[in-house]
Every structure is written in structure tokens, then in C-alpha cells.
Amino acid sequence: MSELSPLELEVANLIIDSLALEDVTATDIEPEAALFNEGLGLDSIDALELAMAISQKYGFQLKSDDSNNAMIFSSLRNLTNHIEANRQG
Amino acid sequence: MKSLPILNNLKKDAPIFIYKGNAITPDIFKQDILLAAENLRQHHYAINLCEDRYLFAVAFVATIIQKHVCLLPAHHAENEIKKIEHEYTDTQRLDDKSIEEFLSKKVNTTLSFPAEINAEQSVAIVFTSGSSGKPKANTKTWGALVDSAQRVAAQLNLNHEAQHTFIATVPPQHMYGFETTIIYPIVNGVCVHSAKPFFPEDIRQALSQVETPVVLVTTPIHLRACSKAQLTWPEVDFVLSATAPLSQQLARDIEQQLQTRLQEIYGCSEAGVISTRFTTQNIEWRLLPGYKLFDKLTGVCLSTPLSEHEILLPDQIEQLDPQHFHLLGRQSDLVKIAGKRGSLNDLKIKLSSLNGIEDAVFFMPSDSPDEKTRLAAFVIAPGLTSREINEFLSQHIDHAFMPRPLIKLDKLPYNETGKLPHKNLVSLLEQYRSNKHLKDSA
Numbered sequence: 001m002s003e004l005s006p007l008e009l010e011v012a013n014l015i016i017d018s019l020a021l022e023d024v025t026a027t028d029i030e031p032e033a034a035l036f037n038e039g040l041g042l043d044s045i046d047a048l049e050l051a052m053a054i055s056q057k058y059g060f061q062l063k064s065d066d067s068n069n070a071m072i073f074s075s076l077r078n079l080t081n082h083i084e085a086n087r088q089g
Numbered sequence: 090m091k092s093l094p095i096l097n098n099l100k101k102d103a104p105i106f107i108y109k110g111n112a113i114t115p116d117i118f119k120q121d122i123l124l125a126a127e128n129l130r131q132h133h134y135a136i137n138l139c140e141d142r143y144l145f146a147v148a149f150v151a152t153i154i155q156k157h158v159c160l161l162p163a164h165h166a167e168n169e170i171k172k173i174e175h176e177y178t179d180t181q182r183l184d185d186k187s188i189e190e191f192l193s194k195k196v197n198t199t200l201s202f203p204a205e206i207n208a209e210q211s212v213a214i215v216f217t218s219g220s221s222g223k224p225k226a227n228t229k230t231w232g233a234l235v236d237s238a239q240r241v242a243a244q245l246n247l248n249h250e251a252q253h254t255f256i257a258t259v260p261p262q263h264m265y266g267f268e269t270t271i272i273y274p275i276v277n278g279v280c281v282h283s284a285k286p287f288f289p290e291d292i293r294q295a296l297s298q299v300e301t302p303v304v305l306v307t308t309p310i311h312l313r314a315c316s317k318a319q320l321t322w323p324e325v326d327f328v329l330s331a332t333a334p335l336s337q338q339l340a341r342d343i344e345q346q347l348q349t350r351l352q353e354i355y356g357c358s359e360a361g362v363i364s365t366r367f368t369t370q371n372i373e374w375r376l377l378p379g380y381k382l383f384d385k386l387t388g389v390c391l392s393t394p395l396s397e398h399e400i401l402l403p404d405q406i407e408q409l410d411p412q413h414f415h416l417l418g419r420q421s422d423l424v425k426i427a428g429k430r431g432s433l434n435d436l437k438i439k440l441s442s443l444n445g446i447e448d449a450v451f452f453m454p455s456d457s458p459d460e461k462t463r464l465a466a467f468v469i470a471p472g473l474t475s476r477e478i479n480e481f482l483s484q485h486i487d488h489a490f491m492p493r494p495l496i497k498l499d500k501l502p503y504n505e506t507g508k509l510p511h512k513n514l515v516s517l518l519e520q521y522r523s524n525k526h527l528k529d530s531a
Contacts, residue, residue, distance in 0.1 A: 043491070044287070055318055055319070061290035063294075
């Protein structure tokens, strides 16, 4: 198992809780593995759900015209970095 | 044989699409259609995979004037498209890139734009994704699409006079998106923005880029996300929502936050739009003028002025008077997620084909339209891990039907008559969740 940073662990738990992935634990999520399609196999309904949870917890909105979007959602680590850079407060 | 006008009855200077920031009038649209039609290869069918609404519309009408039939797959997964190509052999694929390429060629077209199209001409086949098996085909004639669009326009007061611009989150290949964002501009002259915003912030930005009055065409899934996003919304003339009924509470939240009116549409791929309601005012649905419902042993059927045979509706319906009805819910085996209909039993059969599955059940924990609409599954499979089961499912079923959660058990909560009542399943899921919560906080 790879080591998760504290914020990665927090984001992993947010993903698990907001998407009801009850058979997965935070440490099951590989920080560099794909979140969508392969890996955890998330889809576009999940992306909206996750965007809602992120905006509520970290106070900023995700956008799909962000040119880095594919990168942001590509792994737990990249999503966490994006949250770190954009979180309010 | 009866023919109906195409584009020639619209106001010349009123744009019907906004594409890359440009206002597209019917004349510009026609030029682009002819250019695309000239470049189409001669195949009987064309699979329209365009994501941009304007390019989709160009491809659609180009195929109409070449007397080809547009095929609209429920989703773009390669194996789904292959299934369609396997059945409809004389086929070409059209996507944003191929249409853009056609439009960049400056050829002198020898085609001329027809004034009318035969009402009987089959112009599109809309596929409904089942949870498993072969996609179901719904053939649309030009006459039926025009007739339905005109009835909806009359009921909702949609026309170019109102100068509405539509911003839509729904794909043009789905019947709801196809009617509202492709057929309505062509038939009713409303203006459609070619973009497809997704996240609440995308939707807010798209709405604020359009001069009012703007109409948001969307689904309960997007509306729920918007209502929680705590954004400041630009002026919206009204919101159209379809694919699943909203609660009055969520409808009120949306009307308050967006300072707007919300109209809901109920329909199905077989018939298109059937009825509408102004949700915060009435929970009953109002049929389109000229549409009739009647009871049959198998369920409630619909007849429309142009349908050759009645259409069995997939929902439980209580008719109140000839124009109004209540929607009571789905038939128990059927679920609908993100506009896709599926059968719980089909999903179980699909999963049971995996070696090592001893028993399984899929169910929808909550029927509330305001909560997450995700299936849950209990599975008995001592030799398999959850991950292996999920991997198998993601390759074999539509992702919208993936169970969240999938829980492995030692036995299923059968009652004494050998059935699995919904309340047993829900209470077991709740039990499981509270145990997990205790474990997590310990």
C-alpha cells in the first residue's frame, strides 16, 4: 500500500462517503491510479456528486472547461493537489 | 403523400443556433447542411456521434436530405456502437471532427435545399439502452417529430417570437435532448447554444454568456447539484427538466435560487414528450393536446394523432381526466438512472453469469427524487472479492447501473415465502451502514 498524505486521506474518505463506495477503504485507493473508467470505475454521475461534495467541503467550484480537467480527475493525488491549490479558507 | 416544410417556414434573420459564439440563421445552417450532405458517403445509415449540438444538427439534416437515416446510440461506448453497426450493416460514423472537416471544404455544391420533406420519411432511430442485451430501436418519421414539436410549442409557448435561447446539459442523442435541442430549433425556431455544460459552475457561466431570455434544459441530477452549489445565478426565464420526476421541494428550491419558473416534461423514447407540468403549482401532469391515455390489462397505453399503434408506458399511471394524470412510479422491476431504463432482474441475470456468484439481488434503496439515485446490490460469492465483481460488472452493464454499494453477504434476507421484500433489503442496508459508521468512528 502506498502512503497517503493527510489531505489525500481526507479526499479519499470524501470520495468514499459521497459516492457510497462502502466496500472500499481509503487505503485501497492507489494515489496515482485512475479514478474514472478504470481504477475505481467512476462515471459522470459520480463526477457531479464529487463536485458537490468538494464545493461544500473546500468552498470552490469545479469547472469542465479547465484545460487541466482530465489531469485533475486522473488520480487521487492530482485531485488532492487541485484542491490544495484552490481551497478557500 | 403529405410533405412538411423544413427550415423554410422560419424567420430569416432569427438565429436558431449559437455555434462558437456566432449566431447561425436558417440560411447559414442550410449552406452548412448542403456542404455536409455533399461530403457524406452513400450509406443507408449514419451513426451521429456529434457532441456539439450545432454539428449534430448539421449532420442530422444532411442525412435527411440524402434520404439516409440517423442512428442515435444511447451512449458512446465502443462496444455499444459496434452492436449497432453489426445490426445496421450499411453504416457510416459521423462525429464533430468529420463534420468540421466537411464544413472546412469549399466545394461548389450541386445539391439544392428541399422545401419540404415527406412526412413518412424515417429520419432517425433513437436507441434506448436496456441494462443488458440489445439496444431497443425507436424509429422516428419527419412527420411525427414535427407534430410533437408543434404540440409542445403550443403547450409551453415556445416559438421564435419569445426569442428564447436554450442552454442544455443533456446529450443530443438522448430523446429528450434530441427533441429540445435539435428538433425545436429546426421546427419551432428557438435558438440553441451548441455547448454542453456539466458542472454547476459551467452551467452558471454558460447561462450568463447568453442575452436573456434564456432557458435551461436539464435533469434532476444536474438541478440537485446546482441547488447545493451556493452560486449566484444569472437571470433564467425558465427551466425545463426531464428524465425523472422532481419533488415539489426541489422544484421550489430551484425556482427560489434561480429566480425562475420550472417546467417538467414527462416522456419516453417511444413517444417523445407526452406531458408537462408546472411542478410547484401542480403535481398532476397535463397531456399534450390531442394525446390520449387508456387502460389495458398490461398497463396504461398512449395513443397520439400520428402513432400507428398504441404505446405501452413503462410507468404506473393514474388517469384523473382526459387531459391529466398522476405518475405513481415505476413498475417494480424497472429502474431509471440518468435517463436510462433498466431491469433489476436483467442486472441480476447478467451478474449471475460470472463464475462464483451464488446469489445476488439489485435494488433501489430510495425512491425519493431528491436523493442520490444509485442502485445497491447484495451478493453471495465466497470465492470472489468485491473488486473482482465490480470489474466484471463495469465491463458488462451500463455504468449508470453500477451498484453503490455492492455488499458481500453470507445470506440474503429472504422472508418465509422465499421472497426478498424491498423493506428487508433497505433495513439490511441501513444496518450495514450504521455498523460501518460505528466501526469507522471507533
